[in-house]
Amino acid sequence: METLMHFLTVFSDPQLLLLVGLGTFAGVYVGAIPGLSVTMAVSILISFTFSWDVYPAISLMIGIYMGGVYGGSRTAILLNIPGAPSAIATALDGYPMAKRGEAGTAIGVTTVMSFIGGFIGIGVLALAAPFVSDFALKFQPRDYMLLAILGILLVGSLSQGSLVKGIFAGALGIAIGAVGRDPLTFAERFTFDFRLMEGGISFIAVMIGMFGVSEALLQLHHVDKDAVRQKITRIVPSLATVKKHLPLSVQTSTIGVTIGALPGTGGDIAALMAYDHAKRVTKNPDREFGDGAMEGLVAPETANNAAVGGAFIPMMTLGIPGDAVTAIMIGALFIHGLNPGPMLMIDQPDMFWFIVGCLVMANCFMLLFGLTGIKLFTKIVEMPRSVLIPLIMLLSIVGAFAVNNSITDVYWMLGFGVFGYFMRHYGYPLGPVILGVILSRLLDDNWRRAIISEREDLGNFFAGVFGSPLSTVLLIAVVLIFVSQTPVWAWGKSRIFAKKENT
Amino acid sequence: MKRYLIGAISALALTATTVAAEYPEKEIQGIIQWGAGGSTDTVMRSVTPHAEAALGGTVVMQNMTGAVGAIALNYVADAEADGYTVLMGAENPMLYKIMGLGDKDYGEFVPINILARGTPLLVANNDAPFNSYSEMIAYVKENPGTVRFGSTGPGGLPSVVTAMINAVEGELDVIAVPYDGDGPALTGLQGGAIDVMPAVLGAAIEGVRAGNMKALAVFDTAENDKLPGVEAVAEVNDGYNTYLPWGPFFGVFVPKGTPDDAVAKLSAAYAEGAKNPEFIELMEGRGFTLMGISGDEAEAFLSKWQQGTAWLLQDAGLTKASPEEFGIARPGE
Amino acid sequence: MQHIDPDHHDGTSDATPGGEPDKRRPGELVFALVMLLASLFLLNSAYGIAGFDALSSPGAIPMATTAAMVLSAAVILWNTAKLPLDRTESLIKDILPLTVVMFALFLVAFGVLLKPLGFLPTSALFLIAAIKILGKRSWLWTVGIAVFSLVVVWLIFRIVFTVLMPAGIVPEAELIQFFRNVFAGGAQ
Structure with missing residues (x-):
């Protein structure tokens, strides 16, 4: 009864309700603008809400978080420029839909699916948080490494066209992620003795360059062509559509919660993994993936919103952040005089239920703001290209600077923008580059941790892998997915099916 | 204009x-x-x-x-x-x-x-086969090359604390597993990826209070009133007085x-x-x-x-x- | 026959890569060659981090990935070289038309001027020039749109998100303080 009261705090207090709503609304726009990130918004809010009570401060932050994760999909669909890394997969099928004038449908489906994903994430947080965090703690360095390899195998499904070019792009991404001083030993890597390379290359700068600037440069080819008129009559998807994708969305939400709950991995990886999963399990999509398949929207969007609930799981139960945003929230709780840690659930269960309540509220506001105001958003794409292109370029520059207040990042962003332009022309997929950069640290750090823990002994390393059920399962998944992408699989499959037909 | x-x-x-x-x-x-x-x-x-x-x-x-x-x-x-x-x-x-x-x-x-x-604190995984600083030193000397210490790169707090231990107790043969900060390392500690981690008291205290990890010793000249009963290394080994207080x-x-x-x-x-x-x-x-x-x-x-x-x-x-x-x-x- | 559906290979979307599966686009071979050379250079640099020191060395993963880059770049170069050149396209028309080159130069100029001149003047110049060239509308319209959008961007980033873009010649901080004083004075 007590807990229910705390859960309902946010619903009964108009001020808190307003703050969650305001936060969610602002979050959608923060998320939609590449370079403005939720992480940034929340850390600014710490100073801004310093003198407030803890409840209003947290309400506002949660609103921004929920709205921001969702907002990244907007620009991904409308402009092919993901507003946040977790929306990269959304662009793959969302933008082709917008090119056909179906942006309204795409946004509608995205919103409803984000809502469903968000709820599944919150549900798991509310009902099974201690259980999930125990599971997340079981991940050893070698398991994170296997997870990273699993992630790298996604290159296959992100490279339409040539797989070799995809592999090249993925490897390039991992190399980009290694630039700068190695965080573990401080050795310089790919810095060529330039001081400005020591800080490494911000992956947000790479993303903004490759997707933002290179897209803008490509659009220059047809400045004079009229923008596609968007049909925005049918925004809310029919019940049948939702029902059809419900099984998939439950699966991808599970991926989202799990990846989100693991410290060190977040919504970006979750969304890409979910996209890959959707591609695997969808037998006959209405349209091909990469050509505007609805499933290609459903999977990443449910997963990245489910990851929000997931990220709160280790934060609330152990005081360990599930991602960058929850890390800042831990700081915020600390500043407001709470002691975020494993005792929080025991000392202050009201905080836990209050946060769950805020998340539920923010999720509902997200649905509301997501389904309204689409007209305004679609107007963006219908803007004359002569204004839109320079604006995208300007926003890319400001956004790249804002990530770390660094002019160097702006130069990188511009460099990768031009490079990405050539890559697109010559059929090199860009998704794997970003995937590589995201996974670079996860792979590199954990490989080294794992092998150092075994004193460089590969025998012990594999003994460790096979000694743990979790590692074994991950290894089998890696092998299976790898084999499924090689010709051996197709050959084996055709043999088996051929036999069946004979009998 | x-x-x-x-x-x-x-x-x-x-x-x-x-x-x-x-x-x-x-x-x-x-x-x-x-x-x-x-x-x-x-x-x-x-x-x-x-x-x-x-x-x-x-x-x-x-x-x-x-x-x-x-x-x-x-x-x-x-x-x-x-x-x-x-x-x-x-x-x-x-x-x-x-x-x-x-x-x-x-x-x-x-x-x-x-x-x-800040004051450094030595924490260990709950399953580690030692419960105090002295027991840990004895265990490491008996089982060289098996205990995993978390570290955060050269010059970080764990490297300084480990150097201090080596200077006072003689070279200890431990495996230093590198992390990119004490947060991730303490997470690894709770999951059993490492056995011992020198961390700043503030970062580990909530985990210790909740019983998710155990405190072996505070690196100070006297016990800390936040963690009563946890021994101060300088009281165990006089040699630490040369270096402490440090933080x-x-x-x-x-x-x-x-x-x-x-x-x-x-x-x-x-x-x-x-x-x-x-x-x-x-x-x-x-x-x-x-x-x-x-x-x-x-x-x-x-x-x-x-x-x-x-x-x-x-x-x-x-x-x-x-x-x-x-x-x-x-x-x- | 001569005209190719631009929607098919303009590469506007990552999902429909701009490369052609069975033909080589102008400049593609050079690009593939440059990629191979760059990969070799990076492999050499990765080897320089720690050599074949240990499995756990900071150079291990960089070496593995750059080796993968070299291998895949070599395969790409080989495949590309085998393809027939697409004769319907030309470098100047389809890959690097004048506007693209010009905008790339604009961006470089933006990067160079950003620090000495400051964010506001550089962006204003860029927006006005870019919109005028692309839009071919009246000066009033161009400057109006440019200034309006710049002010919006500036308000969001500088005031709301307190991102301190290089101020350059504009005394931004003093201006903001001035307005702050005015408001503080008004409130009293």
Whole structure:
């Protein structure tokens, strides 16, 4: 009864309700603008809400978080420029839909699916948080490494066209992620003795360059062509559509919660993994993936919103952040005089239920703001290209600077923008580059941790892998997915099916 | 036209402020050396609003990460020394030179306020086969090369604490598993990826209180009242008194050459901010020792800290260049 | 026959890569060659990090990935060289038309001027020039749109998100303080 009261705090207090709503609304726009990130918004809010009570401060932050994760999909669909890394997969099928004038449908489906994903994430947080965090703690360095390899195998499904070019792009991404001083030993890597390379290359700068600037440069080819008129009559998807994708969305939400709950991995990886999963399990999509398949929207969007609930799981139960945003929230709780840690659930269960309540509220506001105001958003794409292109370029520059207040990042962003332009022309997929950069640290750090823990002994390393059920399962998944992408699989499959037909 | 307009407005702004042409006449940029949500970030974001009130100005805080904080340090060192760019950092720049990470340290800065010092704490996974510091030393000596220590790279707190243990107890054969911060390392500790982790008390205390990990010893001269019953290493082995008390610290700095007026005002403001009861409660709750020192006292603290730590690391063979090369004297010489 | 559906290979979307599966686009071979050379250079640099020191060395993963880059770049170069050149396209028309080159130069100029001149003047110049060239509308319209959008961007980033873009020649901080004083004065 007590807990229910705390859960309902946010619903009964108009001020808190307003703050969650305001936060969610602002979050959608923060998320939609590449370079403005939720992480940034929340850390600014710490100073801004310093003198407030803890409840209003947290309400506002949660609103921004929920709205921001969702907002990244907007620009991904409308402009092919993901507003946040977790929306990269959304662009793959969302933008082709917008090119056909179906942006309204795409946004509608995205919103409803984000809502469903968000709820599944919150549900798991509310009902099974201690259980999930125990599971997340079981991940050893070698398991994170296997997870990273699993992630790298996604290159296959992100490279339409040539797989070799995809592999090249993925490897390039991992190399980009290694630039700068190695965080573990401080050795310089790919810095060529330039001081400005020591800080490494911000992956947000790479993303903004490759997707933002290179897209803008490509659009220059047809400045004079009229923008596609968007049909925005049918925004809310029919019940049948939702029902059809419900099984998939439950699966991808599970991926989202799990990846989100693991410290060190977040919504970006979750969304890409979910996209890959959707591609695997969808037998006959209405349209091909990469050509505007609805499933290609459903999977990443449910997963990245489910990851929000997931990220709160280790934060609330152990005081360990599930991602960058929850890390800042831990700081915020600390500043407001709470002691975020494993005792929080025991000392202050009201905080836990209050946060769950805020998340539920923010999720509902997200649905509301997501389904309204689409007209305004679609107007963006219908803007004359002569204004839109320079604006995208300007926003890319400001956004790249804002990530770390660094002019160097702006130069990188511009460099990768031009490079990405050539890559697109010559059929090199860009998704794997970003995937590589995201996974670079996860792979590199954990490989080294794992092998150092075994004193460089590969025998012990594999003994460790096979000694743990979790590692074994991950290894089998890696092998299976790898084999499924090689010709051996197709050959084996055709043999088996051929036999069946004979009998 | 446009230029004229800007000129006119700025002239107006100037005349408006000449009435009170005193520092600060515009907002101050506070560069936080570490990422959002880290302990430096939290400490700075919680003291600065109080200091702002005392100063009567605005401090815009920004995180600038990369190259173990060297990017932020260089940025502020290269900025104009006018008191409008302030560095909010932790202890590690004092080791940049000997670690080959850069050619600048706090020697190029004037300390505005050294706010607080942390106490290192040795924590272990709950399943580790030892329950106290002495048992751990005995176990490691009996089972060389099996115990995994977490570390955060050369020059980080764990490397200094490990060097201290080696200096006092003799070389211990342990596996140092590198992490990129004490947060991830403590997570790894709870999951059993590492057995022992030297961490700052504030980062580990909640985990210890909840029984998710066990405290072996505090690295101090006496027991800490936050963790009664946990032995202090100096009480176990007298040899530690040479090095302790030691701990990471947080401070606010401006480049050398900043006008005295600005330094005085900033120092007064941060001294006032650090006295705020809310801030004190917050810091003590996390087990930090408040210092609130500035001026000569702070300079003396910095050079003593640097000498002790640099030579400890040098003797442990962890440095890239000898402290001697940079005129860092061996303590007691 | 001569005209190719632009929607098919303009590469506007990552999902429909701009490369052609069975033909070589102008400049593609050079690009593939440059990629191979760059990969070799990076492999050499990765080897320089720690050599074949240990499995756990900071150079291990960089070496593995750059080796993968070299291998895949070599395969790409080989495959590309085998393809027939697409004769319907030309470098100047389809890959690097004048506007693209010009905008790339604009961006470079933006990067160079950003620090000395400051964010506001540089962006204003860029927006006005870009919109005028692309839009071919009246000066009033161009400057109006440019200034309006710049002010919006500036308000969001500088005021709301306190991102301190290089101020350059504009005394931004003093201006903001001035307005702050005005508001503070008004409130009293």
